[in-house]
Amino acid sequence: MDKEEKIIELIDVEKQFDGTVAVEKMNLYVRKGEFVTLLGPSGCGKSTTLRMIAGFELPTSGKILLNGKDITNVPPYERPINTVFQRYALFPHLNVYDNIAYGLKLKRFRNTYETADGKKVVKKEKLSKAEIDQKVSRVLKLVDLEEFEKRDVTTLSGGQQQRIAIARAIVNEPEILLLDEPLGALDLKMRQDMQLELKQMHDKLGITFIYVTHDQEEALTMSDTIVVMKDGQIQQIGTPKDIYNEPKNAFVADFIGESNIFSGTIVGNRKVRFINKIFDCVDDFPLNEKVDVVVRPEDVYLVDEGKGQITGEIVSSIFKGVHYEMTLLVGKTEIVIQDTQERKVGERCSVIIKPDDIHIMAKEFTVNRYDGYITKKNTVCFADGEFECDVTQLYEGSHLDEEGYLVTAEGEKIDLTDVDVKVEVGLKDVEIIDNDEDGDACGTIISIVYKGDHYQVIIRTDDEEEDFVVDTEYTWNENDRVSVRIPKDKIFLSLKQEAKK
Amino acid sequence: MKALSFSRKHLGIPYALFIALFVVLPLLLIILFAFTVEDAEIATNNISAFSFSFENFIDFFGKSANIRAIYISFGLAVITTVICLLIAYPVAYILARSKSKSRNVFLMLFILPMWINFVLRTAAMKELLFAIGFYRSNRLSLVNTVIGMVYDYLPFTILPLYTVLIKLDKNVLEASADLGATGPQTFWKVVVPLSGPGIVSAVTMVLLPTTTSYVISDTLGNGNVTIIGKLIEDQFTTMFDWHAGSAIAMILLVLIFLTMLITGKFSSGEEVNTRGGGLW
Numbered sequence: 023m024d025k026e027e028k029i030i031e032l033i034d035v036e037k038q039f040d041g042t043v044a045v046e047k048m049n050l051y052v053r054k055g056e057f058v059t060l061l062g063p064s065g066c067g068k069s070t071t072l073r074m075i076a077g078f079e080l081p082t083s084g085k086i087l088l089n090g091k092d093i094t095n096v097p098p099y100e101r102p103i104n105t106v107f108q109r110y111a112l113f114p115h116l117n118v119y120d121n122i123a124y125g126l127k128l129k130r131f132r133n134t135y136e137t138a139d140g141k142k143v144v145k146k147e148k149l150s151k152a153e154i155d156q157k158v159s160r161v162l163k164l165v166d167l168e169e170f171e172k173r174d175v176t177t178l179s180g181g182q183q184q185r186i187a188i189a190r191a192i193v194n195e196p197e198i199l200l201l202d203e204p205l206g207a208l209d210l211k212m213r214q215d216m217q218l219e220l221k222q223m224h225d226k227l228g229i230t231f232i233y234v235t236h237d238q239e240e241a242l243t244m245s246d247t248i249v250v251m252k253d254g255q256i257q258q259i260g261t262p263k264d265i266y267n268e269p270k271n272a273f274v275a276d277f278i279g280e281s282n283i284f285s286g287t288i289v290g291n292r293k294v295r296f297i298n299k300i301f302d303c304v305d306d307f308p309l310n311e312k313v314d315v316v317v318r319p320e321d322v323y324l325v326d327e328g329k330g331q332i333t334g335e336i337v338s339s340i341f342k343g344v345h346y347e348m349t350l351l352v353g354k355t356e357i358v359i360q361d362t363q364e365r366k367v368g369e370r371c372s373v374i375i376k377p378d379d380i381h382i383m384a385k386e387f388t389v390n391r392y393d394g395y396i397t398k399k400n401t402v403c404f405a406d407g408e409f410e411c412d413v414t415q416l417y418e419g420s421h422l423d424e425e426g427y428l429v430t431a432e433g434e435k436i437d438l439t440d441v442d443v444k445v446e447v448g449l450k451d452v453e454i455i456d457n458d459e460d461g462d463a464c465g466t467i468i469s470i471v472y473k474g475d476h477y478q479v480i481i482r483t484d485d486e487e488e489d490f491v492v493d494t495e496y497t498w499n500e501n502d503r504v505s506v507r508i509p510k511d512k513i514f515l516s517l518k519q520e521a522k523k
Numbered sequence: 524m525k526a527l528s529f530s531r532k533h534l535g536i537p538y539a540l541f542i543a544l545f546v547v548l549p550l551l552l553i554i555l556f557a558f559t560v561e562d563a564e565i566a567t568n569n570i571s572a573f574s575f576s577f578e579n580f581i582d583f584f585g586k587s588a589n590i591r592a593i594y595i596s597f598g599l600a601v602i603t604t605v606i607c608l609l610i611a612y613p614v615a616y617i618l619a620r621s622k623s624k625s626r627n628v629f630l631m632l633f634i635l636p637m638w639i640n641f642v643l644r645t646a647a648m649k650e651l652l653f654a655i656g657f658y659r660s661n662r663l664s665l666v667n668t669v670i671g672m673v674y675d676y677l678p679f680t681i682l683p684l685y686t687v688l689i690k691l692d693k694n695v696l697e698a699s700a701d702l703g704a705t706g707p708q709t710f711w712k713v714v715v716p717l718s719g720p721g722i723v724s725a726v727t728m729v730l731l732p733t734t735t736s737y738v739i740s741d742t743l744g745n746g747n748v749t750i751i752g753k754l755i756e757d758q759f760t761t762m763f764d765w766h767a768g769s770a771i772a773m774i775l776l777v778l779i780f781l782t783m784l785i786t787g788k789f790s791s792g793e794e795v796n797t798r799g800g801g802l803w
Contacts, residue, residue: 076697076701077700077701078697078700078701097700097705098697098700098701099700099701099702099703099704099705103701104701104702105697105698105701107694107697107698108694109692109694111692111694111695111697111698112695112698113695113698113699113713113717114695114717115713115716115717115719124699124702124704124712125702125703128702128703128704128708129703190698190702191701191702194702194703
């Protein structure tokens, strides 16, 4: 058979639960014999996708093809697909042998016989006891649990139950084996052993594996292909190497391994500015494009002060076994670094980041984001300006008393002075004023792009710290000095430290 | 301080006393009465007049009516239990599997009769049977008794079954379907075996009371149905022969014990931990 043959294909598959979308218009195919991992945080739709392939859930719309045949509405018991469940789901009333033989005993084969007078008779036949015995003992050997046949499954350890669950699925020789976070309940050492065993099993059996996990390390270790999902959508499909080295967006980068993610701007031909420094890079993006810059902690090289591109102070250093994980504070930005050589906290160091190790991703720019803080007057400072804002949105149901303290719904008084906040301002909510005095913050227009029905203007504040991206109907000129004003109700605030009580 | 502290053993004293007074002592008294007769013309229940004898047992087994009562008692109990299970299982299963919010209301409606006085329920059933004409026929006495017993004990069957079925792991059912079992196959191979403990406790809840509760057979049987419970009552309240009554109570005890051994055999295939207490 053709190695490239698609064994299963999802076409525009969508699943809704009571109106909320769990999986959105998904298109995916898996090649025969592949080890594919669906990776994502909980609630990203990966388990739902698996359950639709198994047949436990019917898609709201779309089609699922198995070997080119539509199986969208085929019940699970007629699909040549078996599942290893998260919590094993062994039958507690059956012993190990009966658990594994469960599927085999149900199986019926159509055998055609020719009678003496030449008629063809089709008979449905069961597997014989001897055949079942043989298959069960073979599969028990595969999972290293020979002589466990008569044991009660409830007396087995988690790892052993897991092996039985795997044995119970593969003994049926399915075309596809689905594994729904099968190692989630095991301890770390056991999990790592099982990862290798599963990988070996996959190589030995030649069955297509579709594996669901939220553990990126598991996915990187075992898979041929990783499908990264978020909010019911596929973010990226690729080999573990591709996904790790060339993540498509900041989410994938962050989810796969540790990453430093900075917001940056393209300032020249293969030049990107982030942490207030201009770096050479290898990706080609349009000038002034807002981008996410991803740098892996192990790709940041620590050197003595002054010998690198940027300098800062070590604020934390944790021993992680093979390496030290250190945090370098540069201005207000933290850079996480992994290095085998320890630098003491408080030491000033420089870092070097090579152009190859700077991964640049287009930012889906829908909102201006800033880091700011609240002043005594309950205004918010960000991007070189001070803006009036509604601080009561930080705590639901809160209000301000006469003295300007915030009173929460529970009656607790909070002093917001100098509290760090995240600020979001919509692109259409920024008003540009033609002089640099009347607004709340001022800067220079560095770019103006016509976007069909409006202009997108980028205003950079004077100390070149922050940009305002503004959608506007009016045309402006580059290098104009302008100021910006933002209506009080269009500034959205959230606390940096979650739920500080 | 030490003088005030109780060990855990001390906490058990009230229960030990209770058991001694209300379980062990009465049982001993029954045994004493069962194996003795009184020489006096009029029963005085004075222990000095007692003499050891098997007479009570010999008398009991000598009367064919008594043997008949045993057959009827157990026959009624078994039929009632089977009918109760046949009605209760689908009800409990449907309720347990339904996602509807009114599920609790339905469950409540099914078990609500449990809270209404038992004698009243039986009297009401008598009126109903009279109205549809069943009660007027002597041949239907046994049928009427069964109807009454099923009606009275159905809630006791639904409840334990529902409790087991609601706890059934959905993953296990999915695993069964995944391995190739159709709906009915999953039901017989997984659901029924796993609800074994519920079935056993439902049987226990129905089988034992129905062998002895003569109120139903008295009220609905039109005097044609005599069960063991009735025989015991007669000895104690009409004949004032405590010795004969105790002997019948002992026979019943042994018979019930044997029945429980048999039910225990059926459930021995179940998972040990989930079988209520592992007593039988």
